[in-house]
Amino acid sequence: MLKADRQAYIxxxxxxxxxxxxxxxxxxxxxxxxxxxxDLQSLSKLGLLKRxxxxxxxxxxxxxxxxxxxxxxxxxxxxxAKRACMLIENxxxxxxxxxxxxxxxxxxxxEHFDGRIxxxxxxxxxxxxxxxxxxxxxxxxxLDKKNKVLLGAATLRAIQQIHLDLTILxxxxxxxxxxITVPSYxxxxxxxxxxxxxxxxxxxxxxxxxxxxxxxxVADVSSLDYLITENSVDNKTxxxxxxxxxxxxxx
Numbered sequence: 118m119l120k121a122d123r124q125a126y127i128x129x130x131x132x133x134x135x136x137x138x139x140x141x142x143x144x145x146x147x148x149x150x151x152x153x154x155x156d157l158q159s160l161s162k163l164g165l166l167k168r169x170x171x172x173x174x175x176x177x178x179x180x181x182x183x184x185x186x187x188x189x190x191x192x193x194x195x196x197x198a199k200r201a202c203m204l205i206e207n208x209x210x211x212x213x214x215x216x217x218x219x220x221x222x223x224x225x226x227x228e229h230f231d232g233r234i235x236x237x238x239x240x241x242x243x244x245x246x247x248x249x250x251x252x253x254x255x256x257x258x259x260l261d262k263k264n265k266v267l268l269g270a271a272t273l274r275a276i277q278q279i280h281l282d283l284t285i286l287x288x289x290x291x292x293x294x295x296x297i298t299v300p301s302y303x304x305x306x307x308x309x310x311x312x313x314x315x316x317x318x319x320x321x322x323x324x325x326x327x328x329x330x331x332x333x334x335v336a337d338v339s340s341l342d343y344l345i346t347e348n349s350v351d352n353k354t355x356x357x358x359x360x361x362x363x364x365x366x367x368x
Contacts (some may be wrong), residue, residue: 118146118147118148120156123146123148123152123156124156124159124160126145126146127142127153127156127157127160127166127173128160128165128166130142131165131166131173131174131175132175134328135174135175135292135327135328135329136172136173136174136175136292136328137157137166137172137173138171138172139153139154139157139171139172140171142172157172157173160173161173164176167330169295174292174295174329174330175328175329175330176330176331176332182263182264183217183240183263183264183265183266186216186217187217187220189217190323191221193323193347194217194218194221194321194323195221195224195225196368197218197221197321197323197345197346197347197368198218198219198221198222198224198225198321199225200345200366200368201222201285201319201321201345202222202225202226202227204283204319204343204366205226205230205283205285206230207282208232208282208283208317209232209233209282210232210233210235210279210280210281210282210283211232211233211234211235211281211282211283211284211285212234212235212236212276212279212281212283212284212285212311212314212315213234213235213236213238213241213285214236214237214238214284214285214286214287214307214308214311215236215237215238215240215241215264215265215266215267215287216238216266216287216288218287218321218322218323219238219241219285219287219321220238220240220241220244222285222321223236223241223244223245224244226245226248226251228247228248228249228250229250230248230250230251231250231251232250232251232252233251233252233253233254234251234252234253234254235253235254235256235279235281236253236254236255236256237255237256237258237266237267237268237272237307238265238266238267239255239260239265239267240265242255255267256271256272256275256276257271257272257275258270258271258272258273258275259271259272261301261303266287266304268301268303268304268307269303272307273306273307273310276307276310276311276314277310277313277314279314280314280316281311281314281315281316282315282316282317283315283316283317283318283319284311284312284314284315284317284318284319285319285320285321286308286311286318286319286320286341287308288320288321288322288326289304289326289331290326290327290329290330290331291320291322291326291327291328291329291338291344292327292328292329292330292338293328293338293354293357293358293361295330295334296334296335296336296337296338297320297334297335297336297337297338297340297341298330298331298332298333298334298335299331299332299333299335300331300332300333301332301333302333304333304335305333305334305335308335308336309335309336312335312336312340317342317343318340318341318342318343319341319342319343319344319345320341320343320344320345321344321345321346322344322345322346323346323347324346324347324349324350327346327350327354328354337361338358338361338363339361339362339363341363342363342364343363343364343365343366344358344363344364344365344366345365345366345367345368346365346366346367347367347368348367348368350367355367
């Protein structure tokens with residue numbers, strides 16, 4: 118098999134399965150481990166995947182801005198968000214992290230909900246204004262214009278002063294081995310602190326976010342209490358997260 122064909126095969130496998138293993142590729146392509154490692158190194162330099170020990174993972178950059186993400190897969194996100202709203206009834210202090218799916222959560226919180234909701238997303242704060250019984254806290258910080266979320270030292274300090282009953286975490290990618298990852302360092306610091314301050318952490322992820330990785334580590338997947346995702350996710354993936362101690366809810 119020609120080098121170009123071999124690398125195209127590797128990229129297709131990464132795209133569909135989220136990861137590749139060197140030993141498996143040597144058998145599938147009938148080449149040496151050294152050849153596969155060189156292929157992975159070349160593809161990594163091109164920014165097409167991320168090299169790890171023994172193989173490689175899909176690399177998600179999330180180049181779309183917030184407005185584009187709100188429109189993408191909108192109905193599925195709304196359905197997942199409605200299911201998430203069923204889990205917040207007993208929480209009195211909730212943090213809703215930034216993100217297009219979490220905006221759908223804010224839009225679907227029932228009118229009778231009575232509690233305080235804290236967020237670093239101006240879009241989410243504005244959406245919550247329709248709820249007459251909810252107290253809203255919008256944290257300060259440096260505005261990330263692309264993602265419409267507040268980050269930085271001021272945001273971090275504010276979060277450190279709060280005990281949260283529940284955090285609805287915005288996630289870019291989750292991988293059962295690598296963990297929860299995001300495209301930016303600033304995001305990773307904020308999200309990591311949210312785990313420290315929260316009694317429960319819930320994440321909502323459409324299926325394309327699972328078994329993928331971004332650049333900056335937030336926490337192990339086992340740190341999540343709940344994961345809400347699509348029922349079309351394969352059972353093997355669901356079982357893997359469940360074995361890590363995550364309550365997985367599918368719709």
